[in-house]
Amino acid sequence: MKREMAAPCALVTGAGQGIGRGIALALAGAGFDIAANDIAADPGNVEKGLYEVKTRVEGLGRRCLPLQGDIAERDDHARMIAAAVETFGGIDCLVNNAGVAPRVRTDMLEVGEESYDRLQRINARGPFFLTQAVANRMIEQQRAGGRPAAPSIVFITSISARVSSPARAEYCISKASLSMAARLFAHRLAEFDIPVFEVQPGIIATDMTAAVKGKYDDLIAGGLLPQARWGTPEDIGRAVAALAGGAFGYSTGQVIEVGGGFGIPRL
Numbered sequence: 001m002k003r004e005m006a007a008p009c010a011l012v013t014g015a016g017q018g019i020g021r022g023i024a025l026a027l028a029g030a031g032f033d034i035a036a037n038d039i040a041a042d043p044g045n046v047e048k049g050l051y052e053v054k055t056r057v058e059g060l061g062r063r064c065l066p067l068q069g070d071i072a073e074r075d076d077h078a079r080m081i082a083a084a085v086e087t088f089g090g091i092d093c094l095v096n097n098a099g100v101a102p103r104v105r106t107d108m109l110e111v112g113e114e115s116y117d118r119l120q121r122i123n124a125r126g127p128f129f130l131t132q133a134v135a136n137r138m139i140e141q142q143r144a145g146g147r148p149a150a151p152s153i154v155f156i157t158s159i160s161a162r163v164s165s166p167a168r169a170e171y172c173i174s175k176a177s178l179s180m181a182a183r184l185f186a187h188r189l190a191e192f193d194i195p196v197f198e199v200q201p202g203i204i205a206t207d208m209t210a211a212v213k214g215k216y217d218d219l220i221a222g223g224l225l226p227q228a229r230w231g232t233p234e235d236i237g238r239a240v241a242a243l244a245g246g247a248f249g250y251s252t253g254q255v256i257e258v259g260g261g262f263g264i265p266r267l
């Protein structure tokens with residue numbers, strides 16, 4: 001009888017809802033087992049959060065390991081990586097998706113240290129050190145061989161990595177920092193054949209943007225986007241699954257906007 005090959009494993013941060021959930025389900029649909037991280041994990045709730053995602057991933061015929069952890073905490077990184085390796089034998093794809101917006105949008109002339117530091121810790125510093133730890137694991141795996149898929153790393157930044165919004169400067173700065181981290185890891189990991197990509201979502205319908213829905217409805221109706229609709233977590237999931245699938249293995253360091261044409265210079 002033919003022995004079934006183990007599935008590759010993707011570690012997706014912030015996978016309990018929104019874009020991370022969309023990425024986890026798209027990767028499961030593409031054949032990945034999922035190590036699904038989020039800041040909260042309630043096994044009693046299968047309606048929303050990591051255990052809803054687990055049910056959906058298993059419905060697609062793949063395994064899912066819910067991993068509660070704070071991506072800003074290095075101790076949590078070590079624990080989550082160990083658990084994913086124990087369950088799946090290794091990590092073949094890392095998607096740095098978890099991130100936060102400022103609790104309150106504040107003019108940059110007034111923004112305080114607490115919000116600035118919070119966004120740097122969660123959006124930039126945490127993913128940097130998580131990627132460092134996973135990359136070292138991937139290098140070991142490359143040397144040992146025998147993994148079911150080529151490795152890859154995807155950073156979910158934002159169009160805010162390059163577009164100025166003075167009412168949430170600390171968010172833009174944290175995403176610009178993460179964008180440079182993606183470029184640096186792409187450079188450093190090229191010799192190990194670990195491609196690194198950056199995906200910049202545009203305006204995506206999730207809990208994060210729910211509070212500013214009216215503002216973006218008006219901007220989209222007013223012509224902000226050539227493709228005049230909100231983006232969805234599925235739009236981002238499809239893009240990440242394409243990158244993780246290996247078709248872009250010789251394109252390390254590329255930045256892909258998934259934003260309905262937001263970035264097209266127009267007259």
Ligand code: NAP
Nearest residue numbers: 014018019039070071097098099158201203204206207208
């Ligand atoms: P979301 O709906 O708020 O989902 C983010 C998830 O990450 C939530 O489950 C959140 O938990 C979790 N999380 C927050 N802090 C965490 C931490 N320290 N450790 C682990 N998990 C944590 O946001 P989203 O819209 O899906 O955004 C996902 C990513 O895309 C973010 O990096 C965001 O900056 C980026 N992005 C979003 C948009 C957009 O339009 N939505 C556009 C560009 C970029 P809690 O809910 O408990 O905080």
